[in-house]
Amino acid sequence: MKVFVDQDLCIGCGLCIDTVPEVFDWNDEERAEAIEEEVPSDYEDDAIEAIENCPTDAIQEIE
Numbered sequence: 001m002k003v004f005v006d007q008d009l010c011i012g013c014g015l016c017i018d019t020v021p022e023v024f025d026w027n028d029e030e031r032a033e034a035i036e037e038e039v040p041s042d043y044e045d046d047a048i049e050a051i052e053n054c055p056t057d058a059i060q061e062i063e
Contacts (some may be wrong), residue, residue: 001038001061002038002061002063003023003037003039003047003050003051003059003062004034004037004060005024005032005060006058006059006060007029007031007033009058010056011031011055011058012026013055014026015050015053015054016032016059017032019049019050020043020047020050022035022040022046023035023036023039023040023043023046023050032058032059048061
C-alpha cells in the first residue's frame, strides 16, 4: 500500500499525523506528507482510517 498527500488539498489539520505518526509527518509548509511512500503492513489499517477521516480528501492511496 502506498499513500500520497495532495498538498493543494491539505489544510494542515494534523488528523492523519495523530492517527498514524509512523506514516505521516509535517513538511516545511506545515502540511502533512507521507514519510515513506510504502506504508508498513503493520500500519495499513491506520493509514486507511486516516484516508477515510481526512476532512478534505487530501490523502490518496496510490498504486
